[in-house]
Amino acid sequence: xxxxxxxxxxxxxxxxxxxxxxxxxxxxxxxxxxxxxxxxxxxxxxxxxxxxxxxxxxxxxxxxxxxxxxxxxxxxxxxxxxxxxxxxxxxxxxxxxxxxxxxxxxxxxxxxxxxxxxxxxxxxxxxxxxxxxxxxxxxxxxxxxxxxxxxxxxxxxxxxxxxxxxxxxxxxxxxxxxxxxxxxxxxxxxxxxxxxxxxxxxxxxxxxxxxxxxxxxxxxxxxxxxxxxxxxxxxxxxxxxxxxxxxxxxxxxxxxxxxxxxxxxxxxxxxxxxxxxxxxxxxxxxxxxxxxxxxxxxxxxxxxxxx
Amino acid sequence: xxxxxxxxxxxxxxxxxxxxxxxxxxxxxxxxxxxxxxxxxxxxxxxxxxxxxxxxxxxxxxxxxxxxxxxxxxxxxxxxxxxxxxxxxxxxxxxxxxxxxxxxxxxxxxxxxxxxxxxxxxxxxxxxxxxxxxxxxxxxxxxxxxxxxxxxxxxxxxxxxxxxxxxxxxxxxxxxxxxxxxxxxxxxxxxxxxxxxxxxxxxxxxxxxxxxxxxxxxxxxxxxxxxxxxxxxxxxxxxxxxxxxxxxxxxxxxxxxxxxxxxxxxxxxxxxxxxxxxxxxxxxxxxxxxxxxxxxxxxxxxxxxxxxxxxxxxx
Numbered sequence: 001x002x003x004x005x006x007x008x009x010x011x012x013x014x015x016x017x018x019x020x021x022x023x024x025x026x027x028x029x030x031x032x033x034x035x036x037x038x039x040x041x042x043x044x045x046x047x048x049x050x051x052x053x054x055x056x057x058x059x060x061x062x063x064x065x066x067x068x069x070x071x072x073x074x075x076x077x078x079x080x081x082x083x084x085x086x087x088x089x090x091x092x093x094x095x096x097x098x099x100x101x102x103x104x105x106x107x108x109x110x111x112x113x114x115x116x117x118x119x120x121x122x123x124x125x126x127x128x129x130x131x132x133x134x135x136x137x138x139x140x141x142x143x144x145x146x147x148x149x150x151x152x153x154x155x156x157x158x159x160x161x162x163x164x165x166x167x168x169x170x171x172x173x174x175x176x177x178x179x180x181x182x183x184x185x186x187x188x189x190x191x192x193x194x195x196x197x198x199x200x201x202x203x204x205x206x207x208x209x210x211x212x213x214x215x216x217x218x219x220x221x222x223x224x225x226x227x228x229x230x231x232x233x234x235x236x237x238x239x240x241x242x243x244x245x246x247x248x249x250x251x252x253x254x255x256x257x258x259x260x261x262x263x264x265x266x267x268x269x270x271x272x273x274x275x276x277x278x279x280x281x282x283x284x285x286x287x288x289x290x291x292x293x294x295x296x297x298x299x300x301x302x303x304x305x306x307x
Numbered sequence: 308x309x310x311x312x313x314x315x316x317x318x319x320x321x322x323x324x325x326x327x328x329x330x331x332x333x334x335x336x337x338x339x340x341x342x343x344x345x346x347x348x349x350x351x352x353x354x355x356x357x358x359x360x361x362x363x364x365x366x367x368x369x370x371x372x373x374x375x376x377x378x379x380x381x382x383x384x385x386x387x388x389x390x391x392x393x394x395x396x397x398x399x400x401x402x403x404x405x406x407x408x409x410x411x412x413x414x415x416x417x418x419x420x421x422x423x424x425x426x427x428x429x430x431x432x433x434x435x436x437x438x439x440x441x442x443x444x445x446x447x448x449x450x451x452x453x454x455x456x457x458x459x460x461x462x463x464x465x466x467x468x469x470x471x472x473x474x475x476x477x478x479x480x481x482x483x484x485x486x487x488x489x490x491x492x493x494x495x496x497x498x499x500x501x502x503x504x505x506x507x508x509x510x511x512x513x514x515x516x517x518x519x520x521x522x523x524x525x526x527x528x529x530x531x532x533x534x535x536x537x538x539x540x541x542x543x544x545x546x547x548x549x550x551x552x553x554x555x556x557x558x559x560x561x562x563x564x565x566x567x568x569x570x571x572x573x574x575x576x577x578x579x580x581x582x583x584x585x586x587x588x589x590x591x592x593x594x595x596x597x598x599x600x601x602x603x604x605x606x607x608x609x610x611x612x613x614x615x616x617x618x619x620x621x622x
Contacts, residue, residue, distance in 0.1 A: 049369065063399050067365055074362030162529065165496045172494075228326055235323060255315025259322045261335065268334040270361045271396040279334065282325050286318070293314050300310075 015109055016117040023121020026094075027087050032125065039075055039133050043140045046071035061148035065176040068144060069270045072137040073185060077266070079133070080126050080193035081221060087122045088200035089213035112299040115201060119295060122197045127190060134186045138178045145177030176272050184280045185269040191287035192263045196221055198294035199258065205301040224260040227253065258290055336360065336395050364394040371407075378419075380412040384437060391445065398452055401445030409438020409462055413471075417619050428620040435471035438462060446485075456489035457499050464506045466578045470616045475580060480513065482506035501530055508538045509580050518542040536560065537573045537586075544585025552585035553592040567593045571605045 049067045095101035104114055152173060156166050200217040207213040231254035234247055262283065269275050329335040371386035387404030394400055412434035416427045442459045449455055462468060463482035472478035486503035489495045504524055507517040521539045524530040536559045544552050553566075560566035570590050573581065587606075594604055601607065 049365070063368075066361075066397065066399065070361045070365045074359045077359060162497060168494065168496070228322075231319065231323055231326075252312075254319060255312050259326070262322060262325050262329060264336070264360070265329055265334045267336060267361045267394070268396060271394060273334060273396065275334065276332075279325075279329065279332075282321075286322065286325070289318060297310065 012110075012113060015113045016120060019104070019109075019114060019117025020120035020124060023091060023118050024124045026091075027121065027125045032083060032087075033129070033132075035079055036129070036132055036136075039072075039079070040136055042075050043068065043072050043133075043136055047140065047144060061144075061151055062173065062176055065141065065145060065148060065173075066270060066272070068137070068141050069176075069182065072133065072140075073189065073266055073270055076130055076133050076137075076186065076189050077192070080130055080189055081196055083129065084122060084126050084193040084197035085200045085214055085217040085221070087125065088119070088197045089204050089207075089210045089217065091118050091122065092201075092204045093210050111303050112295075115205075115298050115302055116295060119198060119201050119291075123194055126193050126197065130186055130190050130193075134183070137186075138182070141178050141182075145174065149173050149177075175274070179274070181269045181273070181275040184275045184277075185266045187280065188263050188266050188275075188283055191283055192260060194287050195258055195260075195290040195294075198291040198298075202294045202298045202301070205298045205305065220257060221260070224258045225264075227257045227259040228261040230254045230257075231259070262286065333396065336393075360393045361397075364390045364397070364400065367393070368400065368403075371404075375407055375411065378415055380408070380415065380434065383407045383412070384441075387441070391441075391448070395448045398445075398449065398454055401442060401449070401455055402458055405438040405442040405445070405458065405462070407438075408441060409435045409468065413438070413468070424620040428616050431616065431620070432471045435462075435468050451492050453489045453492040453495035453499065456485045456492070457495060457502070460486035460489060460499075460502055460506060464502070464509075466580070469580065475509075476511050479506050479509040479580075483510060483513075497529065500524065501532065501535060505534060505538070505581075508542065508582060514542055514545045514582070518546055533569045533572070534581075537569055538581065540589070541573075541582050541584050541586060545582065548584075550585065552589040553596075555585075556589045556593070563593055563596050567597055567599075574605055575608070575610055577610050 046068045047064060049064060092101070095104070101114075105111070149170065152169060153166060156169055161169070196217060199220060200213055203216050204210075204213045207216070230250040233250040234254060265275055265279060265283070326335070330337075367386055367390045371383055371390065374380075374382040374386055384404070384407070387400065387407065390400045391397075391404065413431050416422070416431040416434060422430065439459070439462055442455060442462065445455045446452070446459060460482045463472070463478045463485065469475050469478060483503050483506035486499055486506060490500040490503060501524060504517060504520045507513055507520060510517070517538075521535065521542055524535060525539055540552060540555050540559060543555060544550050556566040556570060557563065560569055567590070570586055570593065574583065574586055574590060590605055593599075599605075
């Protein structure tokens, strides 16, 4: 590898970095972080849904821990998907409108650098937002888990539970509190948002309006949760008696649309199950694969576009 | 378009494999049923399908709680049917849904309803059976959950519910089975194995098995509860009718006073349908030893009320 290649690669990265930071700043100026105040209210409010329990110490307050995770991760999902779609859909038309795009493209900036920079800017914003929400959720959950555990242990001791039972209760309750699996679930939320952002980027390269990009992206997001059903119809090879056209249609459906059902592993984490690292690794691979493909596809379309 | 199809073809096997792996590990729930989509409405369906099933379940749980406060039992049951379809791995929803049916709704029909006695009795019974069925469905969805299994055992061996089951013997056998599976998960609390024994001891024809379990539990001092000690004596008396039950009671309880106190308590617990082999003989002998006057004899005291539905639904 000679010096020229190294310089060229270095400048690629720095160009993408500059564009990404610019896109990030541009979005931050749109005051999206105000949403964090709403999230804080939701995270705190979810503490108050402590419905009466009916069983022994093992049930005391556990539902409220699930409620905090469910509300927080639900809000994170909504926020990240909406932000990644809307922000990406806005960026290209806004740059055209402000004529920033012409200034950038008039310079020796490869179009792939421009697209990758814009996408990374959006992803950086989503990542920072999710990280801040995650810190807030983990703090609320940690405090509440300690309170619940204290209450449970007090009740268990009063009922004369043996030490091994108390230890097992502690383990079970701590599994409902902050855990690495929960952090993995937040990362899975980010991965799903990344796929949506890169998909919205692809759509925005040929769409005629922001509204069109937004609507189509949301439609694909919802349909993506059915994609696995279509794939199963195809893979079951006509066991249910479906005809050749139905099978071909389901194949086309599953080849074109992304599959978001695998990301529903987040629900299992909310229910207290552990997410193995290997699963998270596989989800990351899928996320990267989609993001890379959609970005390259965007580049192919965007490279041909005349401004 | 060709690139899109090629990209899809490349990822399809990987995604299908991962989906299978996640489903097998219980990390993704089965697809939402059409009936559930109808029940929760278009908006909630969209939210649930958008990867927020547990959030919708949380909302519905709040709604179910309002139904409970308003004592709308059918709505409570419907709400929980939907909730568990959305979040089938959450123990709390299965336990709470079953509890509302088998305990709250059943108590409501026992005490507060304005229905005629016969219909109240039927509603009471139906609520308990619905609670049982719900819990059994929860167990099929979560076969290794010790708490759900123990909850089923508790319901089936609850003396206030026994009359709801056509065959009490079958109910006690099923309770013992549920407790056994719960204890076998290795996560259950120590009382669960004892509870298995207490249920098994009440199954006619299973005395031998129950005695073997009693002996293995007795080996650990922490299991030596008064009920276990008495049932050990009772089952030994069943196995060997010529056994000196008084001597055995003294061995187990140490002093005549303690033995008499424990055995009188057992003698009076008629509602729980525990066997009483050898107890009467031991009590007679202990009353002589302790010089209990005839008017204070346990045999002249009223027994615990049987409190069957025949009493509850007289009016």
